[in-house]
Amino acid sequence: MAARRTPEEKPVEHGSRRRERMRAVLVEAATRLFAAQGVDATTIDEIVDLAGVAKGTFYNYFTDRADIAVAVASAIRREFNEGVAELNEGIADPAERVSRGVRLFLYLVVRDPVRARLLSRIYEGGVDIAKSGNQHLLGDLREGVELGRIQVPSLEVALHLVVALGTAGMRHLLDKGAGPEILRGEGYAHEVATVLLQGLGLRRADIVRILARPFDASHLTLSNRGERL
Template identity: 35%
Template sequence: MANIDPVRRAEIGREKRARTRAQLIAAASALFARQTVESVTVDDLVREAGVAKGTFYVHFKDLPELTAAVADELVKEIDDLLQPVRLTIDDPALRIAYGCSCFLDRALADPGWAGVAARMAAAAATVGEVARRRLLEDIKRNTKRLSQGGVISAELALEVVVGIMLQVFAGIAEGRLSSRHREGAIAAILRAIGLDARQVKSVLTRLPAQANAARSGLPGKAGTARRRSVGSSA
């Protein structure tokens, strides 16, 4: 019998585990796009993933742990989508508008993703945690620049912006909103953080053209599509 390198055997085992774990996360994402997070059962999940029920418990203690893993994937997607161009923009209001436009374009390209993002944000506190922190930083910088700190706190502005985005995501996922509502949503967000009509118009006209790339570059759940999108916006 041929000798098998134990190091290589362990590496193959790790690769197989990673593939199966990713398969379960993808199955959960697909289910969350079609039904509420709370209604998904382990039986639903293993049927969607095409694996044995015992396999689920090899990788996850329970459904909340899987939900957290799906949330982590969403956070990574959001971060990858936003960062390359965001770091090149100095104006905090323009940064905020750019980030929101990226999220909206991602949602318009894949309404199923929008549904997952909206539902997971309600079900798991970790969804968008990194993006929320960066958004709060930009809101604070914008409030200082406008010298309107007493009108609305940065923390409240953050919740208003996130609330608008999640409601728009839900509307896109349910077919009630479309690309024609995109600019209006961004304008509403800019008004919520203290910009007047003239400033809103100025920001909208200065949005980087790459923001629109997310609409065609992120059509589905495939990692290759996600990487292609990041490359197009860098």
């Protein structure tokens, strides 16, 4: 039987939830402003005005603009990683999982352009093999190497290839525009995935087979969230 909470514990839990909600409000406001005008062009005054809180409240949670920018980037990367994991449920081939993850990042340019633009602008540490945000991707790459599905000089080089193609692809679509074919993993998304799988050492026949499978991310929690932004 679970232990009953004492009266003293309840106010602490309530206060913690309130702090989490307020922090989330500030992060969401900063997300929108950073995406629209960049980090350097955004002031703390603008963040608190959009969040509807006093300026002093900001400093209860963050030390400065750089501090909240890190929080925003971490939150977005975490959400996107969760989306990739959800998309790849039941996919056994690690190389296919990696290609689907990159196509999802491009998909989100259409479905969640606010977060896609921000992630492409303040993607810090994306090529650092030690960063915690890269662990899921590294797991897929490592498994692919162990199974002989992925053949690369090193995991670090493979990570750099995936991150470079993913972020450059997002920026290209954000600048030039993305059509509905991206939502199906087709067009430019198909081309990026082809180059990616070639770079990871897959045979042409395997690449064709992987990319011939339907790509549908419309059921994801992350993509549905983007509709409400």
